[in-house]
Amino acid sequence: SIASRFFSDFREALHDNVxxxxxxxxxxxxxxxxxxxxxxxxxNAFVIGRRxxxxxxxxxxxxxWRFLNSHIATIITRLLVSCQDPMSxxxxxxxxxxxxxxxxxxxxxxIGLELMVRGNFDRVVEIxxxxxxxxxxxxxxxxxxxxxxxxxxxxxxTAKFGTIGEFISYAMVGASGFVIDLFFYxxxxxxxxxxxxxxxxxxxxxxxxxxxxxxxxxxxxxxxRPKAKQWFEFVLASLFGFSLNWGxxxxxxxxxxxxxxxxxxxxxTGIAVASVxxxxxxxxxxxxxxxx
Numbered sequence: 079s080i081a082s083r084f085f086s087d088f089r090e091a092l093h094d095n096v097x098x099x100x101x102x103x104x105x106x107x108x109x110x111x112x113x114x115x116x117x118x119x120x121x122n123a124f125v126i127g128r129r130x131x132x133x134x135x136x137x138x139x140x141x142x143w144r145f146l147n148s149h150i151a152t153i154i155t156r157l158l159v160s161c162q163d164p165m166s167x168x169x170x171x172x173x174x175x176x177x178x179x180x181x182x183x184x185x186x187x188x189i190g191l192e193l194m195v196r197g198n199f200d201r202v203v204e205i206x207x208x209x210x211x212x213x214x215x216x217x218x219x220x221x222x223x224x225x226x227x228x229x230x231x232x233x234x235x236t237a238k239f240g241t242i243g244e245f246i247s248y249a250m251v252g253a254s255g256f257v258i259d260l261f262f263y264x265x266x267x268x269x270x271x272x273x274x275x276x277x278x279x280x281x282x283x284x285x286x287x288x289x290x291x292x293x294x295x296x297x298x299x300x301x302x303r304p305k306a307k308q309w310f311e312f313v314l315a316s317l318f319g320f321s322l323n324w325g326x327x328x329x330x331x332x333x334x335x336x337x338x339x340x341x342x343x344x345x346x347t348g349i350a351v352a353s354v355x356x357x358x359x360x361x362x363x364x365x366x367x368x369x370x
Contacts, residue, residue, distance in 0.1 A: 097170040105168040127168035128204035161202040185230040247296040259284035301367040315359040323352035
């Protein structure tokens with residue numbers, strides 16, 4: 079991959095000051111002296127060529143789709159780094175500020191973003207550049223790369239925010255699992271099953287979806303355990319969680335008039351309690367990388 083080749087070259091670099099730029103003439107070579115001057119002034123900084131700033135710019139011939147892609151990606155990475163243009167691939171840094179090669183684990187080609195989050199930099203210095211559309215080669219951006227970027231982003235949020243990042247990812251996976259559950263619930267009824275059986279059957283594709291997505295995304299950086307054993311443990315945890323969900327709902331609606339009147343609140347409370355339970359069990363047991 080591009081990232082693995084870069085880090086291989088990065089290890090072999092003879093000098094401590096490293097600069098990365100595209101070879102398709104989109105990054106101006108005239109900005110290199112200014113970037114190295116900024117790096118020399120503060121070797122603890124990560125220096126990046128910024129397009130969206132005063133005196134910086136990008137090629138106005140960009141398509142609307144490419145423009146939106148770049149800006150949306152920039153917005154959803156803002157919480158990770160104190161930088162206005164974190165998607166830039168034109169950057170320089172002092173090699174000793176990255177002291178743990180094993181922590182570098184990008185998916186795709188947003189290497190600068192990976193370094194800014196996982197590297198040991200005091201600040202990000204942004205240098206205005208004029209970004210030209212490429213003169214040679216073709217764009218790497220396609221659906222596969224966009225999906226890789228989202229997976230990479232999820233990993234970085236987990237690395238940055240720890241358990242909170244994992245819980246948010248776990249909740250998003252659970253929300254997608256609810257859609258799967260609902261789809262199969264109606265599909266089985268369409269195929270002729272009674273709604274009771276449809277409800278029981280739709281659980282299995284949904285729980286399998288959640289297990290797989292959490293294995294790949296939420297806990298993707300943890301060491302993988304045997305699939306069948308882990309799936310079985312996840313199903314058991316989910317069944318316990320569903321029982322807890324149901325128990326909280328029944329208790330609230332039968333014991334407290336307020337929740338009996340507003341049953342949707344009882345339903346949401348049950349889901350919330352079960353979600354926390356499932357997450358704790360998944361974190362400490364099902365996806366625990368210390369277990370084989």
